[in-house]
Amino acid sequence: MSKVRFTRLVAAAISVLALTAGARGAGAQDVLKIGVAISQSGTFVREGEFLRDGYQMWADKANAAGGVKIGDKTYKVELVIYDDASQAQTSAKLTEKLITEDKVQFLFGPYSSGIANATAAISERYKILTVDPMATANNLFTRGYKYFFCPAALGNTGLWPVVLLLQQVTPKPATIAIVGPDDLFPNNNAAGAKEKAEELGFKVVYTAKYPKGAPDLSTVATGVKSAAPDVVLASGYSQDSILLVKALRELQVAPKAIGLATAVAVPDFRTALGPAAEGVMGVDYWAPTLPYSDRYFKNSRQFADDFEKRFGHAPQYHAAAGAASGIILQAAIEKAQSLDSTAVRDAMLQISGETFFTRYKFMPDGTNSLATLFVSQILDGEPKSVFPADIAQAPYRYPAAFK
Amino acid sequence: MLGQTIVNGLLLGGLYAIAAIGFSMVWGVMGVINMAHGAFIMVGAYVSYFAFATLGIDPFLSLPLSMGVLFVLGYCVQRLLLNRLMRTSLLLSLVLTFGLDLVLVNIFLLIFSADLRSVNTFYTSRSFAIGPVLIPYVRLAVFVLALALAAGFYLFLNRTKAGQAILATSLDKETVRLMGVNPLRVYALTAGVGAALAGAAGTFASMLFPISPSMGITFIGSVFVITVLGGIGSIEGAVLAGLVYGLIQAFAASLLGVNFQEIVAFVIFLVILVLRPQGLLGKRFYGEVA
Numbered sequence: 069m070s071k072v073r074f075t076r077l078v079a080a081a082i083s084v085l086a087l088t089a090g091a092r093g094a095g096a097q098d099v100l101k102i103g104v105a106i107s108q109s110g111t112f113v114r115e116g117e118f119l120r121d122g123y124q125m126w127a128d129k130a131n132a133a134g135g136v137k138i139g140d141k142t143y144k145v146e147l148v149i150y151d152d153a154s155q156a157q158t159s160a161k162l163t164e165k166l167i168t169e170d171k172v173q174f175l176f177g178p179y180s181s182g183i184a185n186a187t188a189a190i191s192e193r194y195k196i197l198t199v200d201p202m203a204t205a206n207n208l209f210t211r212g213y214k215y216f217f218c219p220a221a222l223g224n225t226g227l228w229p230v231v232l233l234l235q236q237v238t239p240k241p242a243t244i245a246i247v248g249p250d251d252l253f254p255n256n257n258a259a260g261a262k263e264k265a266e267e268l269g270f271k272v273v274y275t276a277k278y279p280k281g282a283p284d285l286s287t288v289a290t291g292v293k294s295a296a297p298d299v300v301l302a303s304g305y306s307q308d309s310i311l312l313v314k315a316l317r318e319l320q321v322a323p324k325a326i327g328l329a330t331a332v333a334v335p336d337f338r339t340a341l342g343p344a345a346e347g348v349m350g351v352d353y354w355a356p357t358l359p360y361s362d363r364y365f366k367n368s369r370q371f372a373d374d375f376e377k378r379f380g381h382a383p384q385y386h387a388a389a390g391a392a393s394g395i396i397l398q399a400a401i402e403k404a405q406s407l408d409s410t411a412v413r414d415a416m417l418q419i420s421g422e423t424f425f426t427r428y429k430f431m432p433d434g435t436n437s438l439a440t441l442f443v444s445q446i447l448d449g450e451p452k453s454v455f456p457a458d459i460a461q462a463p464y465r466y467p468a469a470f471k
Numbered sequence: 472m473l474g475q476t477i478v479n480g481l482l483l484g485g486l487y488a489i490a491a492i493g494f495s496m497v498w499g500v501m502g503v504i505n506m507a508h509g510a511f512i513m514v515g516a517y518v519s520y521f522a523f524a525t526l527g528i529d530p531f532l533s534l535p536l537s538m539g540v541l542f543v544l545g546y547c548v549q550r551l552l553l554n555r556l557m558r559t560s561l562l563l564s565l566v567l568t569f570g571l572d573l574v575l576v577n578i579f580l581l582i583f584s585a586d587l588r589s590v591n592t593f594y595t596s597r598s599f600a601i602g603p604v605l606i607p608y609v610r611l612a613v614f615v616l617a618l619a620l621a622a623g624f625y626l627f628l629n630r631t632k633a634g635q636a637i638l639a640t641s642l643d644k645e646t647v648r649l650m651g652v653n654p655l656r657v658y659a660l661t662a663g664v665g666a667a668l669a670g671a672a673g674t675f676a677s678m679l680f681p682i683s684p685s686m687g688i689t690f691i692g693s694v695f696v697i698t699v700l701g702g703i704g705s706i707e708g709a710v711l712a713g714l715v716y717g718l719i720q721a722f723a724a725s726l727l728g729v730n731f732q733e734i735v736a737f738v739i740f741l742v743i744l745v746l747r748p749q750g751l752l753g754k755r756f757y758g759e760v761a
Contacts, residue, residue: 317596343591
């Protein structure tokens with residue numbers, strides 16, 4: 069009896085000691101508070117949670133390494149996270165609350181440009197630096213915001229890496245056709261691709277927008293066939309891209325290259341097309357095969373493994389972008405040697421380097437001039453990154469020799 | 472270019488026709504607008520996909536299988552669910568079949584997930600040339616089979632007792648009772664045959680397009696237009712309207728631009744509704760029995 073009581077007493081004493089020690093530890097180490105108003109319910113729950121877990125992954129890594137260093141002080145990272153329920157207005161309100169009540173020093177942005185549209189106006193008003201890798205709509209960066217940064221590639225650049233690849237090949241193709249569904253994101257991609265292609269001296273000989281969800285694309289393939297371009301670029305989603313490749317094959321349209329704005333690494337793509345997928349190129353934001361490295365992750369494979377260990381499932385590019393945002397913010401804070409938002413903002417414009425997700429060098433408008441999308445090509449039935457050369461797993465095949 | 476446009480339109484039109492016949496028949500005979508018809512097509516596509524992916528059965532050979540599965544499904548749905556509503560309002564059958572559509576689509580989402588799947592045979596996407604015009608083998612085969620099925624169904628209706636019973640019931644369901652025909656059984660038969668044709672359309676679609684549980688929705692709009700265009704309940708009307716619809720879309724796409732194809736098709740649909748509301752080959756009595 070008394071033995072049990074004694075054990076309890078000791079246990080209680082130890083836990084009190086541990087608690088006070090913990091409190092003292094926290095007191096000795098300062099806290100860097102970063103606010104996150106993000107979708108944990110509603111339409112964007114899936115993407116929002118990936119992004120949030122990416123931010124958390126960085127915070128864990130930074131804390132495990134001792135925290136963020138400014139002078140001889142180290143700051144422990146604390147994320148203050150609220151659920152914006154996928155509502156822009158809610159997200160804006162929560163952003164204001166994070167700034168005025170929780171007194172966060174910095175912000176990580178929400179998922180999707182639509183919501184960021186509302187929150188960026190608030191954070192800008194309070195001059196609180198925000199890093200948001202998932203706000204990629206071009207119009208967010210034409211408003212003169214000074215405190216809003218996006219490390220990922222912008223929406224209209226979805227086909228640029230394919231166009232840049234085409235500029236390298238010999239003989240350089242002369243003519244390009246650009247087709248895609250009539251929808252906001254694909255239209256952005258297509259317009260961006262057309263502009264870039266013409267800037268680089270290609271001739272865009274055929275463009276077509278088909279209705280979203282069109283059941284058959286043989287009419288588009290017929291149009292492409294009569295224009296006989298060297299290259300076909302498609303700005304759409306998985307399903308219509310599959311349909312398009314099938315229709316082109318049926319009408320024996322064999323351009324020298326087919327480039328899609330969708331990831332050809334998606335398993336559906338290969339299984340749905342079978343041998344017809346061979347040689348098709350597609351653009352991707354991130355893959356575990358990227359060799360870039362940073363202070364926490366020696367490459368993307370390590371990030372993927374660590375993430376899976378921590379959260380129990382494989383990461384998507386949202387998570388990778390989230391973790392990379394933290395690494396970039398930490399670099400800027402340590403460069404500025406200050407927690408002052410304006411000082412860190414100035415440092416953001418000075419730093420450059422690489423994370424496992426992307427290289428970075430920011431422009432005054434908040435965009436990342438080194439943001440990298442990359443091209444994968446199906447080679448011998450497997451998707452391989454082929455461009456840019458420094459991250460290529462295999463040389464690209466051009467012409468693709470479609471049968 | 473002109474030849475290719477005609478071929479594109481006609482070949483696709485055959486698939487549209489077979490997708491619409493069952494829907495048109497069910498509407499004509501029973502006055503039921505089957506919102507689950509698109510889901511039936513989807514189920515047919517998955518039957519053929521499943522037979523191909525797991526058992527290695529060529530999709531052309533699994534055609535009877537998907538038609539059989541869908542016949543049973545259509546028959547049971549009518550017998551167990553819809554027949555109970557036949558004496559109430561048309562609106563209720565709309566609600567019920569819409570609900571059925573949701574249930575079927577979500578069951579298939581659970582089983583197969585939203586992944587895009589496709590039947591890839593060695594002859595998929597191959598074609599032969601006649602002069603400058605390319606004809607894909609699969610599309611041609613689908614076209615021929617669709618027309619053959621339509622013809623077979625036409626003969627079934629007009630030459631067999633069961634078919635005659637269906638036609639008679641569509642004319643006057645009170646009088647057929649006096650002739651020893653049980654309308655409820657005829658309804659179930661009609662629904663079964665209509666679903667079997669949807670199953671055939673699904674099998675054909677699986678050979679041409681990537682399939683997913685939500686694929687039915689891309690068909691149901693076209694099916695609706697073709698049914699009204701051809702005349703509700705008219706087999707030959709649905710075939711003619713399917714081909715016309717395919718051609719209209721192909722020509723609109725090549726002359727005006729691809730994003731005009733649906734606009735033009737629906738404008739012509741509206742014009743026909745105004746000028747000839749019974750459809751191209753519709754007869755007045757069809758569809759008026761409900």
